[in-house]
Amino acid sequence: AQTVTQSQPEMSVQEAETVTLSCTYDTSESNYYLFWYKQPPSRQMILVIRQEAYKQQNATENRFSVNFQKAAKSFSLKISDSQLGDTAMYFCAFMFRDDKIIFGKGTRLHILP
Amino acid sequence: NAGVTQTPKFRVLKTGQSMTLLCAQDMNHEYMYWYRQDPGMGLRLIHYSVGEGTTAKGEVPDGYNVSRLKKQNFLLGLESAAPSQTSVYFCASRGPSGRGNEQFFGPGTRLTVL
Numbered sequence: 001a002q003t004v005t006q007s008q009p010e011m012s013v014q015e016a017e018t019v020t021l022s023c024t025y026d027t028s029e030s031n032y033y034l035f036w037y038k039q040p041p042s043r044q045m046i047l048v049i050r051q052e053a054y055k056q057q058n059a060t061e062n063r064f065s066v067n068f069q070k071a072a073k074s075f076s077l078k079i080s081d082s083q084l085g086d087t088a089m090y091f092c093a094f095m096f097r098d099d100k101i102i103f104g105k106g107t108r109l110h111i112l113p
Numbered sequence: 114n115a116g117v118t119q120t121p122k123f124r125v126l127k128t129g130q131s132m133t134l135l136c137a138q139d140m141n142h143e144y145m146y147w148y149r150q151d152p153g154m155g156l157r158l159i160h161y162s163v164g165e166g167t168t169a170k171g172e173v174p175d176g177y178n179v180s181r182l183k184k185q186n187f188l189l190g191l192e193s194a195a196p197s198q199t200s201v202y203f204c205a206s207r208g209p210s211g212r213g214n215e216q217f218f219g220p221g222t223r224l225t226v227l
Binding site: 006009035043044045047050091093098099100101102103104105106 | 144146148153154155156157158161163169171172201203205215216218220221
């Protein structure tokens, strides 16, 4: 079975610090897509960043970047200069060839003032 | 442009009752998904559809049925609700051009089964 694992259920960091959320996955496919979604207290799911497996360059979106290690099946999210508005649940997700999308269990991130 | 909408937003059922959750999208998206979110479990895929008239099972399909009679609508049915189906249900849709397309989510439906 193909799985997505987020090993950090909860994290807290001070505002302006950098934080890294980890995600590992298991698959036998060679081409796939990975995503990080954010769910603030409003419950709305928001796409943070995406990565295509065949692209070696790590994706970046403003303060958000990923460290994609294909051989290690690792896809971590780095948030630089963290802000209070970054407080949320963060979900790693994997899209399979058959268009199924599987999510990890999430990491609850608290940004402390 | 409303995006993805879900009806209803809240519902309380008694064990054994049935209900249908409606998801509608106005973005002409091919793909639609139903998830449930439980504390500590993340989002789990129930069923999904890759186009009008098609449906497929996800990770946790038991106890649910779905239909995609119209491209813009994806219905999730509970024939005989159980307390284990108490959850927040999310619908999402995605466009056709490449698998890296963003999923757009609805606001969720909170369902309680007593």
